[in-house]
Amino acid sequence: MKPGMLSVDEALGFLLAGAKPVAGIETLATLVATGRVLAQAQHSTLTVPAVDNTSMDGYAVYAADCASGAARLPVSQRIPAGSVPQPLARGTAARIFTGAPIPPGADAVVMQEQCAQDGDAVIVKHIPQAGEWVRRVGEDIRAGSEILAKGQKLRPQDTGLAASVGIAALPVHRRLKVAVFFTGDELVMPGEPLPPGRIYNSNRFTLNGLLQMLGCEVSDFGIVPDRLEATRAVLRQAAAEHDLIVTSGGVSVGEEDHIKPAVEAEGKLSMWKIAVKPGKPLAFGEVRAGASRTAHFIGLPGNPVSSFATFLIFVRPFILRCQGVARVEPLSFSLRADFDWAKPDMRREFLRAKVNPAGGLDLYANQSSAVLSSAVWSDGFIDNPARQAIRRGDTVRFLPYSELFQ
Secondary structure, three states, X not given: OOOOOEOHHHHHHHHHHOOOOOOOEXXXXXXXXXXXXXXOOEEOOOOEOOOOEEOOXXXXXXXXXXXXXXXXXXXXXXXXXXXXXXXXXXXXXEEEOOOOEOOOOOOEEEEHHHEEEEOOEEEEOOOOOOOOOEEOOOOOEOOOOEEEOOOOEOOHHHHHHHHHOOOOEEEEEOOXXXXXXXXXXXXXXXXXXXXXXXXXXXXXXXXXXXXXHOOOEEEEEEEEOOOHHHHHHHHHHHHHHOOEXXXXXXXXXXXXXXXHHHHHHXXXXXXXXXXXXXXXXXXXXXXXXXXXXXXXEEEEOOOHHHHHHHHHHHHHHHHXXXXXXXXXXXXXXXXXXXXXXXXXXXXXXXXXXXXXXXOEEEEOOOOOOOOOHHHHHOOEEEEEOOOOOEOOOOEEEEEEHHHHOO
């Protein structure tokens, strides 16, 4: 690592130290709360199951009555789900259906595939154990227990669990308001003519998609001319109504890079060089909006893969923390490298790789920060330590996009 460069962990730690959950909680119907961040822990007022019930269609019995392996038992009652059964008499069986309550006295259920009807009786061709196919009271949830933790980003199974104990509405943090804009007189939008020396603005599409995927409320201010006053004007406008401003391009120190002086004029800036590849230049600070309000600011590099990677490594966890998410670290997996990487960089590398049919990782041939097709081809990043060569068969740390996109 060159002198003056921050490590990835140092830069990430600095960012997260400045991230605080947004003020403002709203109550949403549980049916539409998926994807939002829970602002308060939820506790159950119910015990689930409320009564012993069966997890199989079959026959409720006394296990001791079936010890012969061919017991013939009269069927004394039929118990569908939602009904209230009568006590089971010894020497009889009850026809029972999944989810129905176990009749008092019965201590096992024999699934129907192990039984044969014989008129008004059933022949039980199985020797059950006490408790077989019986779901006990409270084995899922006990009344008063915490079922969902504060700071949890709600998944479909989470809202389903809340509904299962009768919670009709959930308190969630409001959406993070993010402004985004792009600097560079060379940028052209798709659908427009492409003059010599100009490029289409792919970062606008990538970053908008990433922000929307993370559940942000996004305002796109488009392409800003490479002029200091124009950059300052958009920063002031964006800071007035947003929690975070994200930009792409202009974070270096060239004559046409106006982000640094613009943010310094409208707020304050920490300008970083991070020992990361792709990436390196990244700006973090804040922009004033009047006497009492500020908006966070993160400036990303302009190369498309650098912008994509640094967003996922640094901006994603920052946004999650501002949304109130408690756990922002993505899951990673140890997988086998099916390639050689003989010339590692002095910086920590995030290499684009794909999981192959054999369960190992293949590496995209061109790891340039300008080759956006590498991000499309790959399934995620190999998080490779600085100066770490990789030999075929080595175990590496893999960060799949499926974890980084949530």
